[in-house]
Amino acid sequence: MGKQPNQKLIDWITRSGLSRGEVARRVHRRSLDHGIRHINPDTTGVRRWCQGERPRNPLPRIIADIFSAHFGYRVTTYDLGFTESPDLDRPLTYSASFGETVEAVTELGRADMDRRTFLAAVPFAATAGVGPSRDWLLNTLDQQPEPGPRVRLEDVTSVRNMFASFQDMDVMQGGGSGRLILTAYMNEHVYPLLRRAFADDVRRALCAATAEQTYLLGWMAYDDGQHGTAQRYLIQALRLAEESQDAALGAHVLAGMADQATLLGNPQEGRRLAQAGRQGLSRSDSPACLADLWTLEARALAAAGDGKAASHAVTEAERAFARVQPEREAEWAKFIxxxxxxxxxxxxxxxxxxxxxxxxxxxxxxxxxxxxxxxxxxxxxxxxxxxxxxxxxxxxxxxxxxxxxxxxxxxxxxxxxxxxxxxxxxxxxxxxxxxxxxxxxxxxxxxxxx
CATH class of the missing domain: 1.25.40.10 (Tetratricopeptide repeat domain)
Structure with a gap:
C-alpha cells in the first residue's frame, strides 16, 4: 500500500499561509541555528512530507519549532502528523533546561486538550517524584539569580488575577468542573508567554504565575481521578517554581505530590515528599504551607500505621497554622x-x-x-x-x-x-x-x- 497523505501537515501549512518553498527555507535556517549544516530541504522535500514521507530526526522537531514560532504557541510533532501520539513520558522528566521544561509542559497541555481520553489512560509512575524533589531541593537551597533574556509585568498580573477565579472554581465545584476551561486558557494565553522574551524580574514572576496555574491543572486532574495526568503537571509545576525562585511555591507543589503518593498507596514516598517540602521551606516563610506539609506527613504516617509520629505531626501542623496571617499568605494558600x-x-x-x-x-x-x-x-x-x-x-x-x-x-x-x-x-x-x-x-x- 502507498503512503497516506499527511493531512495534518497540509492543514498547518495552509493555515500558516507559507509556501512550501518558504517552509523549506525556514527549516534550513532553523537547522543552522542548531548548528546542523547538512539539512537543506527544497520544495520537493516538503511535498514528499505532505505525501506521507516521515522526515528523519531531528527534522520533525525542527519543523514543529518553525510552526511554533510562526503561530506564537506550541505546535508539536504529533500536531503535524509525524508521531502517532504525544510523548507522555517527557513531562515526567525534571529537566535542567528551562527550554525543555517549556516544551514539555506545553506538549502536555496540548495533549490534555486534544487527546484527553488517551491521556486519561497514562499510568502514575510510583517513583517519578524522587528525582524532581531532590533536584528542586538542592537547587532551592543553593539558588542564585541568573541573568535572563529580555512579557510585561501587566501580562503576569493578568495571569495571576485569573488564578483566583480558577482556584475558587476548583474549591467550590470540584476539579472536574473547570479543568477543560483552565487547560484551554493555559494553552492559548499562558504557555505561549514562556516562549517570548522578558526581563529577569518578569521571568521569575511569569514562572511563578505559570507554576501556580500548572499546579492547579494537576490538582484538578488529581481530584478528577486522572492520576497519570496530574503527576505530569505537578512535576512540571515544580520545575517552573524552581525557575521562579519561590521556595514556598515549590514546597506547595511537593505537598500536592505527597498527597497523591499517599492516596495511591505509597505513604513512605508521601512522607519523603512532605519532608523535602518542609526542608526547602526553611528558606521562606509560609506558615500555611508548613501546616499543610505537616498535615500531609501526618496522613502518610497514619497510612503507614505510625500513630505516635502521626499525632506529633498533627500537633506541629496546628502549631504552624496558629501563626497564619491570611493577608500575608499567597493566593494559592487560601484553601489551607x-x-x-x-x-x-x-x-x-x-x-x-x-x-x-x-x-x-x-x-x-x-x-x-x-x-x-x-x-x-x-x-x-x-x-x-x-x-x-x-x-x-x-x-x-x-x-x-x-x-x-x-x-x-x-x-x-x-x-x-x-x-x-x-x-x-x-x-x-x-x-x-x-x-x-x-x-x-x-x-x-x-x-x-x-
Missing amino acids: DGAYLHGEFANVFRDLSRPTQSAEHARRSIDFARAQGRARRGAMSQAALAVSHIQQGDLEAAHSAGVRAITLSARVKSSRSVEAVQDVQRRMVPFGSHPLVADFNERTRVLLAA
Missing part, C-alpha cells in the same frame, strides 16, 4: 484553612482507628465547610464522620452522615468525594443485609450513575 485541616486530621485519626478524635475533627471541618458553602470538603468530612460511627458500631449515625456525604457529592465534579462515599459503602459490608445498608447502597448506585 479550618475546613481543610480538620478534614485531613479526621482522616488521620480514621486511619489510626481513633474514631472519637476523628469525629471531633470531622465535625469541625463540616461546620467550616457549611459556612463557606464548600460541598466537596463537606462531602469528604461527612464521609470521615460516617466512618468514625462505623468504627464505633453505630450504623444509624453512619447512615445519616453517609447520606449527607452523597447529597454533597452530587453537587460537585470530584472523584475524591465519590471515592469517599464508596469507602463508607465498603466499610458497611460487615453489617450484612441491614435495611440501612441496602438503602445506602442504592443511594450510592444512583450517585455513580449520575
Whole structure:
C-alpha cells in the first residue's frame, strides 16, 4: 500500500499561509541555528512530507519549532502528523533546561486538550517524584539569580488575577468542573508567554504565575481521578517554581505530590515528599504551607500505621497554622484553612482507628465547610464522620452522615468525594443485609450513575 497523505501537515501549512518553498527555507535556517549544516530541504522535500514521507530526526522537531514560532504557541510533532501520539513520558522528566521544561509542559497541555481520553489512560509512575524533589531541593537551597533574556509585568498580573477565579472554581465545584476551561486558557494565553522574551524580574514572576496555574491543572486532574495526568503537571509545576525562585511555591507543589503518593498507596514516598517540602521551606516563610506539609506527613504516617509520629505531626501542623496571617499568605494558600485541616486530621485519626478524635475533627471541618458553602470538603468530612460511627458500631449515625456525604457529592465534579462515599459503602459490608445498608447502597448506585 502507498503512503497516506499527511493531512495534518497540509492543514498547518495552509493555515500558516507559507509556501512550501518558504517552509523549506525556514527549516534550513532553523537547522543552522542548531548548528546542523547538512539539512537543506527544497520544495520537493516538503511535498514528499505532505505525501506521507516521515522526515528523519531531528527534522520533525525542527519543523514543529518553525510552526511554533510562526503561530506564537506550541505546535508539536504529533500536531503535524509525524508521531502517532504525544510523548507522555517527557513531562515526567525534571529537566535542567528551562527550554525543555517549556516544551514539555506545553506538549502536555496540548495533549490534555486534544487527546484527553488517551491521556486519561497514562499510568502514575510510583517513583517519578524522587528525582524532581531532590533536584528542586538542592537547587532551592543553593539558588542564585541568573541573568535572563529580555512579557510585561501587566501580562503576569493578568495571569495571576485569573488564578483566583480558577482556584475558587476548583474549591467550590470540584476539579472536574473547570479543568477543560483552565487547560484551554493555559494553552492559548499562558504557555505561549514562556516562549517570548522578558526581563529577569518578569521571568521569575511569569514562572511563578505559570507554576501556580500548572499546579492547579494537576490538582484538578488529581481530584478528577486522572492520576497519570496530574503527576505530569505537578512535576512540571515544580520545575517552573524552581525557575521562579519561590521556595514556598515549590514546597506547595511537593505537598500536592505527597498527597497523591499517599492516596495511591505509597505513604513512605508521601512522607519523603512532605519532608523535602518542609526542608526547602526553611528558606521562606509560609506558615500555611508548613501546616499543610505537616498535615500531609501526618496522613502518610497514619497510612503507614505510625500513630505516635502521626499525632506529633498533627500537633506541629496546628502549631504552624496558629501563626497564619491570611493577608500575608499567597493566593494559592487560601484553601489551607479550618475546613481543610480538620478534614485531613479526621482522616488521620480514621486511619489510626481513633474514631472519637476523628469525629471531633470531622465535625469541625463540616461546620467550616457549611459556612463557606464548600460541598466537596463537606462531602469528604461527612464521609470521615460516617466512618468514625462505623468504627464505633453505630450504623444509624453512619447512615445519616453517609447520606449527607452523597447529597454533597452530587453537587460537585470530584472523584475524591465519590471515592469517599464508596469507602463508607465498603466499610458497611460487615453489617450484612441491614435495611440501612441496602438503602445506602442504592443511594450510592444512583450517585455513580449520575
